[in-house]
Amino acid sequence: MTTSDRMTVFDRALVRRRRDRAVPNFSDHSFLFDEVAERLADRLEDVLRPFPLALDVGCHDGAMGRVLAGRKGIERLIACDLAPGFARAARGLAADEEFLPFAPNSFDLVVSNLSLHWVNDLPGALLQMRQILKPDGFFCGAMLGGDTLIELRRCLYEAEMAVSGGVSPRVSPFAEIKDAGGLLQRAGFALPVVDSDTLTVTYADAFALMRELRGMAESNAVLARRKIPATRGLLFDAARRYAELYAEPDGRIPVTFQILYLAGWSPHDSQQQPLKPGSGEIPLGQALKNGNGSLS
Numbered sequence: 107m108t109t110s111d112r113m114t115v116f117d118r119a120l121v122r123r124r125r126d127r128a129v130p131n132f133s134d135h136s137f138l139f140d141e142v143a144e145r146l147a148d149r150l151e152d153v154l155r156p157f158p159l160a161l162d163v164g165c166h167d168g169a170m171g172r173v174l175a176g177r178k179g180i181e182r183l184i185a186c187d188l189a190p191g192f193a194r195a196a197r198g199l200a201a202d203e204e205f206l207p208f209a210p211n212s213f214d215l216v217v218s219n220l221s222l223h224w225v226n227d228l229p230g231a232l233l234q235m236r237q238i239l240k241p242d243g244f245f246c247g248a249m250l251g252g253d254t255l256i257e258l259r260r261c262l263y264e265a266e267m268a269v270s271g272g273v274s275p276r277v278s279p280f281a282e283i284k285d286a287g288g289l290l291q292r293a294g295f296a297l298p299v300v301d302s303d304t305l306t307v308t309y310a311d312a313f314a315l316m317r318e319l320r321g322m323a324e325s326n327a328v329l330a331r332r333k334i335p336a337t338r339g340l341l342f343d344a345a346r347r348y349a350e351l352y353a354e355p356d357g358r359i360p361v362t363f364q365i366l367y368l369a370g371w372s373p374h375d376s377q378q379q380p381l382k383p384g385s386g387e388i389p390l391g392q393a394l395k396n397g398n399g400s401l402s
Contacts, residue, residue, distance in 0.1 A: 114226050115226055115279065115328060116224055116225075116226055116327050116328060117327050117328070118188070118202070118204075118224070118226065118327075120327045121188065121224050121323070121327045122188050122189050124320075124323040124325060124327065125166075125187070125188060125189030125191065125192055125323040126189045126190065126191040126192070127323070128320075128321060128322065128323035129167070129189070129191035129192055129195055131321060132166070132167050132192075132195075132321070132322075132323075133167065134321060135318055135321030135322045136166070136167060136169065136322070137307075138220065138305070138307075138322065138363060139166055139167075139169045139219060139220055139322075140169050141305065142219055142220055142248045142365055143169040143170045143172075143173045143219050144173055145248070145303075145365070145367075146170065146173075146217060146219060146246055146247075146248055146367070147170075147173045147174055147177065149246060149367065149369065150174075150177075150178055150215075150217075150246055151177075151178075153178075153244060155179075156178060156179020156180075156214075157178050157179060157180055157214040157215035157243075157244065158179060158180065158181045158182070158214055159180075159181065159182050159184075159212070159213050159214050159215075160174070160178075160180050160182070160183045160184070160213060160214065160215040160216070160217065161183070161184050161185075161186070161208065161212075161213045161215070161216045161217070161238070162183060162184070162185040162186070162196075162198070162217050162218070162219070163186060163203055163206070163216060163217070163218040163221065163222075163235065163247075164186075164187055164188065164203055164218050164219065164220070164221020164222065164224075165185035165186060165187045165192060165193070165196040165198055165219075165221075166187060166192050166195075166196070166219070166220075166221070167192060167195045167196055168185055168195060168196030168197070168198070169219060170183075170185075170217050170219045171183050171185055171196060174217075178215070180215070184198060184199070184213075185197065185198030185199075186198050186199050186200065186201035186206075187200065187201070187221075188200070188201070188202055188203065188221075188224075189323075203218075203221060203222065203224075203225050203231045204225055204226065204227050204230060204231050204234075205234075206231075206234045206235070206238060208238045209238065210237050210238060211237075211238070211239070211240050211241065212238050212239075212240070213238055213239055213240065213243055214239075214240055214243050214244070215239075215243060215244050215245075215246070216235045216238065216239055216243070216244075216245045216246075216247075217245075217246050217247060218235075218245075218246075218247035218248070218249075219247070219248055220248055220249060220250065220365075221249070222247055222249040223249040223250040223280050223281065224327065228281070228289060229289055229292050229293060232245075232289055232290065232292075232293035232295070233292075233293040233294065235293075236293050236294050236295055236370070236372055239372035240372065241372055241373065241374040242371060242372060242373075242374035242376060242377065243371070243372040244369070244370075244371055244372075245295060245368070245369065245370050245371070245372075246367075246368070246369045247367070247368045247369075248365050248366065248367050248368070249280075249281065249365075249366050249368070250280045250363065250364065250365065250366070251280050251281060251282065251283055251302055251364035251365060251366040252279075252280045252281060252282040252283070252364065253280075253304065253362055253364035254280050254362060254363050254364045255361065255362065255363075256362050257348060257351070257352050257359070257360065257361060257362060258312065258315065258344075258348065258361070260347075260351075261312070261344045261345075261347040261348045261351065262336075262340075262344045264344075264347055265340050265341075265343040265344035265347055266340055266344075268343060269337070269339055269340045269343055279328070280364070281366060283300060283301075283302050283366055286300040286366050286368055287299075287300045289368075290368055290370045293370075294373065295370025295371060295372070295373075296370060296371045296372070296373040296374075296377050297370060297371050297377060298368070298369070298370040299368075299369045299370070300366060300367065300368050300369075301366075301367050302364055302365060302366050302367065303364075303365055303367075304362060304363070304364050304365070305362075305363045305365065306360050306361065306362055306363075307360070307361050307363065308354065308358040308359060308360050308361070309358060309359055309361060310357075310358060310359075311345055311348070311349065311359060312341075312344060312345035312348040312349070312359060313341070313345060315359070315361055316341075
């Protein structure tokens, strides 16, 4: 990747500070990380091979390490996180996802649980993770997708338009599923697979949701955000709209978290290879005929 390819969207120093501040009370807000760690581990159970040496990139408080303990033949798991506080909590080391301090061909497995959506150079980070895998090593990660917080995004947008007559980024942008597979291919992963699911959580009101996001260290960190806090009027208007548009019969509001799951292999000669164009032994017309199809 050249310098001109790089996009700087997030304030990474702010992300690090917020993660460090979240450490003492993170267990009160970590349900999403714990749930997705379990789902990532379930996906790994479908891979019929052991992973003696594994790396957890963006470990937070070590949820992946706890879930993977004693599973998949993992003899050693190294945890790292952008925030030194989280690195200490997970008994790992402080390391930036964009500048991983590991030698090529080091790991059998790299996992990442809800951290990569804060990376500016996502193609570069994925490339580094592929490079530090041994040949035929496996990457499995989860990140927040484009439908995450879609309700909050709408209500903040409409409230700011009404109160200020203009808008600024109030919710961080997230990757779309249609782009994720291309990112894996661009990073050189073989046999890339991307899928998603949606988790819906309810809160008493929009203010409870905002407190949860702060506790998760998932508040807006876009460089283009307004540097002054949102006014009380804007926040109350957004909360009112949220309740009017989305509240359930019991008065609680639903919140969408879309999770993208990315998986791929470090290339190896033993892996299944796609046929070269024109190398098929059966003509297309014959294949369609055998399958009771027809050309039109």
